[in-house]
Every structure is written in structure tokens, then in C-alpha cells.
Amino acid sequence: MLNFVTQWKKQSSLIVAGALLLTVPLTAQAAALQTTSPAMYQGDAQKAISLNLGNGKLDPNAPLTSRELVTLLNQSAALAGQPTSFTLQSTNPIKRQDVAAILRNTLKLAAAAEPFKDVLDQTALSTSVGSVFKAKLMNGVDAAHFAPGAIINHNQAYAIAYRVYDFLKPFQVTETTIADIQKAMDQGKLTSKQLVEMYLKRIQEYDDQNVKLSAIITVNPEALQIAEALDKERAAKGPRGPLHGVPVIVKDNYDTADMVTTAGCLCLKDFTPSKDAEMVAKLKAAGAIIMAKANLHEFAFGITSSSSLGGQTLNPYALDHYPGGSSGGTAAAIASNFALAGLGTDTGASIRIPASYNNLVGIRPTMGLTSRDGIIPLALSQDVGGPLARTVTDAAIMLDVTAGYDPDDTATAYGVGHIPTSYTNSLKLDGLKGARIGVATELFGTKADEQDITNLVNKAIGDMRKLGAVTVDIKIPNLDKISKFPSLSNYEFKFQLNDYLAKEGDNAPYHTLTDIINSGLYDKAQEAAMKARDARESLDTVEYKDILLNRTKITQEAILKVMADNKLDAIIYPTTMQLAAVIGTVQNSGVNTRISPFTGFPAISVPAGFTPGGLPAGFELLGRAFDEPTLIKLAYAYEQGTHNRKAPTLLP
Known part of the structure; x- marks a missing residue:
């Protein structure tokens, strides 16, 4: 740090x-x-x-x-x-x-x-x-x-x-960036306390009243006092770094020792963990203000972002549509300018789908780059925390602060030696020049209702070529076999949640998933899924071990081979071929989002623009393990060459 x-x-x-x-x-x-x-x-x-x-x-x-x-x-x-x-x-x-x-x-x-x-x-x-x-x-x-x-x-x-x-010119809070606010503070035009007040006003107006996005579960009651203290520190010593005095929002499955952590469930509405999650601790050490905890799909089970405690989060670009999930509250909040940036978690697609549906940049880091300690688990073989932001630059700054070794998460030992001095060093306007990008043609939709996304991503590929990239159509080996593997959240959730609750001891209101189900204090819409997970008796089964071993091996080898054969820097495909669905209908995700968690390799979702119906959609860039710098370089060059990010018009 x-x-x-x-x-x-x-x-x-x-x-x-x-x-x-x-x-x-x-x-x-x-x-x-x-x-x-x-x-x-x-x-x-x-x-x-x-x-x-x-x-x-x-x-x-x-x-x-x-x-x-x-x-x-x-x-x-x-x-x-x-x-x-x-x-x-x-x-x-x-x-x-x-x-x-x-x-x-x-x-x-x-x-x-x-x-x-x-x-x-x-x-x-x-x-x-x-x-x-x-x-x-x-x-x-x-x-x-x-x-x-x-x-x-x-x-x-x-x-x-x-x-x-x-x-x-007067400072404008909407669509501002981390660099903008640091500059405004350096110029004496803005204080962190004033900035927090602006965001509190927006949350009150658009989350609690009027629009009622239901993106936020808890606002930090100490946010103004923390901001004031950071303003005094800035005056006396200067800023700690780019996040000094910057309000951020974290998904409410990250532990916060000074705020409740609920996973969106009524069963945890009064639960305050004993310590901060490691990624939250890193943010605080960098001078960031945890502005609020965001709604999510309860226990991160799904991709519509509804919960018994937080209700149904709305998509700020189309209030009758889902925001994606499970980090939909964080995404809707950042898209709506409730804070500068935020943290989500991604087990199967939970950072990248909300990024696509909310016109944001979302990074699913390499497994082991960021710590999972203090995140309520869904499936530790796939869980990872990462940033959601309105710009590639702000996402890179968030990754700088939150990446790193944590002795309480052994997986982060794999990241040692693979973290650059700063991910912001990869922010290069000519980053696409000479890059070789594989177009995973099989991951593009051919159905009529998928054509809008296909058209957007094809246009993005054309723009990349104009910006200097070479694109190569590819086929991923064994894709049919890969797509048939399941997510391991169906297997791991019960045992890892029970372990998480056990660490909190008497501080936790419940000690097992069975206790939570017996309480009745959860979203009944996912009762069947919770009971099915609770019925599993052990992870010591041939079935589970076979999936864990072979799924990783087959998927990693397929991606590494196609990248090596074609000398690729990254692979591109639509983040998801399904647009944000109307609330009350079925929201699908598709196979595209599985490749990153099945390999453990990093992926970044980037805004590709809007469909004729006005819905945002994104594309995903997938890279090799710990090659986030390349993904950030490519995404930044594309972002600066196209400027697809636009604020929701429903939220002036």
C-alpha cells in the first residue's frame, strides 16, 4: 500500500x-x-x-x-x-x-x-x-x-x-471522475465533505424518493464526519493518493466493521461483522469513504438484483428493466452518480453483466489478484471482488488500491510478483495500435432478439480496427464441452457460508444455512435453490472433484491454445447476448460469462453503446492470467476513441 x-x-x-x-x-x-x-x-x-x-x-x-x-x-x-x-x-x-x-x-x-x-x-x-x-x-x-x-x-x-x-466553471458532480475531484480539491473549489453532501442529496432524491431505484441498502451515517476528517488531513499533510476523500459504494456482501453487512437478506439486517473485508480495509487505508452499501441479488444467487431486505433494484436507463446482477445495486448506483466508483463481486457474471446493463466498466480480476477475505461467499472456487466504474481510468485506480497479497486468503499468494507498479501506467491512447484481438465468433448471437447486441459489438470491433488493432476470427476449442459444465455455487455455498458464519461466532445471528432457512427471513423466491444447496451433505464427492479439476483444465487449455496459435493479446465477445429483461420476465445470461470464472483468467466489460431501444450493452475482453494491464490498455484506447459512456437521461 x-x-x-x-x-x-x-x-x-x-x-x-x-x-x-x-x-x-x-x-x-x-x-x-x-x-x-x-x-x-x-x-x-x-x-x-x-x-x-x-x-x-x-x-x-x-x-x-x-x-x-x-x-x-x-x-x-x-x-x-x-x-x-x-x-x-x-x-x-x-x-x-x-x-x-x-x-x-x-x-x-x-x-x-x-x-x-x-x-x-x-x-x-x-x-x-x-x-x-x-x-x-x-x-x-x-x-x-x-x-x-x-x-x-x-x-x-x-x-x-x-x-x-x-x-x-462550477463543479458538476454528475459524471465526474476521480481525477476531476482531486483537481477540484487541489484548486480549492471542492471539499470531500461537500462532495459527500452532493452524493447524499442524489441518493435521497433518486433512491429514496421520486425514482426510487432501490440501489442502496445502507448509507454510512458517519460519511460526513469521515469526509471532514479527511479534508483536515489533506490540508495538513496532502492527499494519501488518488482516492483520498473519494466516496465509493460497496456491494453489501463485503464486511464492514462500522456498518451492517446483510447480503440483502432480512436474516442479517442487524449483523455487523467483527472486521472489514480486506478490500474494504485497503480502500479505507487509501483515504476512500465507504459512502454506502449497495443492494444485490440476495446472497449473490442470481442476476436480477432483488432481495428480501433491499427489494428490486431498477435499471436507471429503463426503470422497468432489470439492472443485472448480482452486483446490480452497485452498478445502478455508480451509473446514477451516487459515488465515484464501487466494488462488486463476480462468481459467474456478477460484475460484468451489471456493467453491460448499466453502461459501465467492470473488471473481474484474475483469481488471486484481490482478496476474498471478508466477502460473504457464494463459491470460493469462482468468487472474486473487483471494481465497477464509469471510466477505465477510475476502474484502474480502484484496482491499484484493492489488489495485493492477503495472508488470510492463500489464493492471493499466486498474485505476488504479477502486480504492476500501477495499472494506470497502461492507460495509453494508442493502446490498440498493433494489438491482436481474437473475435470469438461462436459467442455472438444469431437469433433475432440478439441482433442488436451483435451489431453493437461488431461495430466496436470495427472501431478497434480503425484504432490500429488487428482482429482475427477464432473458434474456442471444446466450447460445447465447456458450456455444459455447471457453476460450483450449487455445490460450495452451504459449506462456505457455514464456515463464514462460524468465524463470527456468537456475533453472527445465525450459524448455518439450515438456521437461516428455518428462520423464514429470506427471499422466498429463492427458497428452492437455498434448500437444494442445504441438502448437499459433502464436497468430498467424485462428481464435485471431477468438475473442479477438469473444468478448469479444459477451459484454461482451450483459451491458452487459441491465444498462442493466433498470437492474441485478448479475446473479444459480447458480455452477454441477452439484453436487460423487463422486470417480471425471465433474465438469462448465456455461456459467454462463464469462460472467465471457469479459467480464473481476467475479463473486463466495456460499454459498446446503446441499442435502438435505448438499452446499454457491452463487450468483454478476456486475457491471460494476471494480464490486467493489457486488458486495461485495450479498453482505455477503445473508450477514448469512441466515448460510449452516457449518463441515464432519467436521472438528470
Whole structure:
């Protein structure tokens, strides 16, 4: 954890240094424009031009006069809805030190320290440079030099203008990202407490009143106090990392020592575990706020997300449709902007189907990458916890914090040595260039009611090719045999739930599945399934062991062979060929989602867009064990090249 925080602080300074680069000496301008990536340098200039700031037709390398800069800055302020009068009339080219002064004085920026060797401390210049540096309006030409006397050009001025616009515009909570809120907090526009208040208001309006999504089971009563304490810590010491002060939502089968953990069941409505789940503990250590516990399909049994305690969660994109499951509450909450990101669990499809149905990014990590300790089990041979988020970047940040070895979950020992310094290092705009992706044609639907999803995913494949990928049609060996293997939740649930309850001792309200069934306090719609699981007498059977051994062996070998034969980086197919069904009808999942849990290999579901009927759908990328960096790289490049994510229109 400490290594990640240290690396994040180091990386964040480098990112700022690159992303906020405004000028270099004129002799090196052309080279800088050629060598600096669009995302790091020209991106802000392009955003300014797209906002109609300036005409964008001038020579980007030509020097800029003070009058021209002032015009741009005043346009930015007006567009942000904060009319501000920048004044500095001159026909002379303007220097970096002058830009810093006008920004500091007009925007009334607070004085701050600056790290540059070529700026004399305790001078008017150091005050100006420090203030714009902290506000992320300007930075140095490199980590050690500000180059106060260098002249800026038009392209750099457009970048300044966009940052001024971004600085002045009011903070919007909907569709914000982790980076957005960290930037807003650094600029003094937002506190964590204010952010929590915004999310509490949205939860009250859209989950408790009006729409009543029923995505949330419990709101953290201490969320505001925790946020306030984290704000004080930020002021005194700086942020712990990118999740400092960030509200997140976790599925209510993750143990939380300061909130009830229910699995959606009335039988556990007053149960508070003795300690946090390991993944929750990691989030808290990183400064995240557990905003709320989300509804789920009771005990994670199904894919419609209904429970005796939380009721039926609705799909925010179509309120009469299911949100997927079993992590449907988390998905509906994140899609509805109740928090920045969340945690789900995935035994058969429970992260990826809700991601597909709620226009989200969902990662099912490699078995052993994240700890299962403190997650109410469904089938430990398949269970894994992972992130749900609105962007690939935010999902990667969540994975950074929650991945890692846990001595209380032996499976995580397999991940040692396979976790990168940061998954965010894989966020590359050109990540699809030269990638080889296998198209699992047999996993595409051919029926009339599957055609909308097939069309969306085929379009996504075409977009990947436009972004530089090579696609190869493949057939997965032994797919028919693989598809006939069952999920082991039918076998393992009783024994592993009983073990979980036994660890809590007298703290648990019930001690066995039999006790829970006898209580009558559960969703009667799954009574038959619970009783069938409870009737199993042992896991020491030839049938169970045969499935566990052969299913894994056959599926892993099939995937590894087809990837090796075709030199693939990943395999693509629809996350599920079934759209979100109307509530009250049957919701199917299909075979597609089984490959990841049967192999233990990682998969990521990514938004592919919307059907003509307005329902979201996604595609899944499957990779080799512990190759999440490749999946994140491919998904990010696709996301940034298409921008399929849209907020639900039913929830303004």
C-alpha cells in the first residue's frame, strides 16, 4: 500500500509537469510540439478551440501579445459563467512571468510554495508562480525550471485559456471522475465533505424518493464526519493518493466493521461483522469513504438484483428493466452518480453483466489478484471482488488500491510478483495500435432478439480496427464441452457460508444455512435453490472433484491454445447476448460469462453503446492470467476513441 501511495505521488507530479506544460524557449517550441503527446500538451489547446475560444487558425508556434491573451482569458471566464476582467494591454509578446502575474492577481489566487530553481524565493515572482502552480494553471518547462522570461505562443495560450475556463466553471458532480475531484480539491473549489453532501442529496432524491431505484441498502451515517476528517488531513499533510476523500459504494456482501453487512437478506439486517473485508480495509487505508452499501441479488444467487431486505433494484436507463446482477445495486448506483466508483463481486457474471446493463466498466480480476477475505461467499472456487466504474481510468485506480497479497486468503499468494507498479501506467491512447484481438465468433448471437447486441459489438470491433488493432476470427476449442459444465455455487455455498458464519461466532445471528432457512427471513423466491444447496451433505464427492479439476483444465487449455496459435493479446465477445429483461420476465445470461470464472483468467466489460431501444450493452475482453494491464490498455484506447459512456437521461 505504501509503495503505491509513494508511486502515485511521484507519478502525479510528473503528470502535472507534462499535462500543464505551457511553454518552452522559442528555439525548442517546434520540437516540444512534435514530441509531447496530444493528451499531455495539445489536448487542452484543442479543448479550448472546441469551446470557440479564439479562432484556432493562427500559427500555433507564433508569439502571442498580451492583448490577445487577455481576450482569450476573458472569453474563458464568460463561458464558465464567471465574468472576470483580465486587463493587460500591450502589443508585445508576453512572457511566462507576466502570465503568472495576471492569473494570480485577477483570479485572486492564494500564495503557495513553488519548486523551481530559476525562481527566486520570497519575491513577487515566486508568489505568482507558486499560486498558479498550485492551482494547476501553469507549471514548469521541466520539474526544476519555470523559465519565467520565455515567450508563450498561440497554442500554449489556448491551453491556458481552457484551464482558466476549467478552473472557473462550477463543479458538476454528475459524471465526474476521480481525477476531476482531486483537481477540484487541489484548486480549492471542492471539499470531500461537500462532495459527500452532493452524493447524499442524489441518493435521497433518486433512491429514496421520486425514482426510487432501490440501489442502496445502507448509507454510512458517519460519511460526513469521515469526509471532514479527511479534508483536515489533506490540508495538513496532502492527499494519501488518488482516492483520498473519494466516496465509493460497496456491494453489501463485503464486511464492514462500522456498518451492517446483510447480503440483502432480512436474516442479517442487524449483523455487523467483527472486521472489514480486506478490500474494504485497503480502500479505507487509501483515504476512500465507504459512502454506502449497495443492494444485490440476495446472497449473490442470481442476476436480477432483488432481495428480501433491499427489494428490486431498477435499471436507471429503463426503470422497468432489470439492472443485472448480482452486483446490480452497485452498478445502478455508480451509473446514477451516487459515488465515484464501487466494488462488486463476480462468481459467474456478477460484475460484468451489471456493467453491460448499466453502461459501465467492470473488471473481474484474475483469481488471486484481490482478496476474498471478508466477502460473504457464494463459491470460493469462482468468487472474486473487483471494481465497477464509469471510466477505465477510475476502474484502474480502484484496482491499484484493492489488489495485493492477503495472508488470510492463500489464493492471493499466486498474485505476488504479477502486480504492476500501477495499472494506470497502461492507460495509453494508442493502446490498440498493433494489438491482436481474437473475435470469438461462436459467442455472438444469431437469433433475432440478439441482433442488436451483435451489431453493437461488431461495430466496436470495427472501431478497434480503425484504432490500429488487428482482429482475427477464432473458434474456442471444446466450447460445447465447456458450456455444459455447471457453476460450483450449487455445490460450495452451504459449506462456505457455514464456515463464514462460524468465524463470527456468537456475533453472527445465525450459524448455518439450515438456521437461516428455518428462520423464514429470506427471499422466498429463492427458497428452492437455498434448500437444494442445504441438502448437499459433502464436497468430498467424485462428481464435485471431477468438475473442479477438469473444468478448469479444459477451459484454461482451450483459451491458452487459441491465444498462442493466433498470437492474441485478448479475446473479444459480447458480455452477454441477452439484453436487460423487463422486470417480471425471465433474465438469462448465456455461456459467454462463464469462460472467465471457469479459467480464473481476467475479463473486463466495456460499454459498446446503446441499442435502438435505448438499452446499454457491452463487450468483454478476456486475457491471460494476471494480464490486467493489457486488458486495461485495450479498453482505455477503445473508450477514448469512441466515448460510449452516457449518463441515464432519467436521472438528470
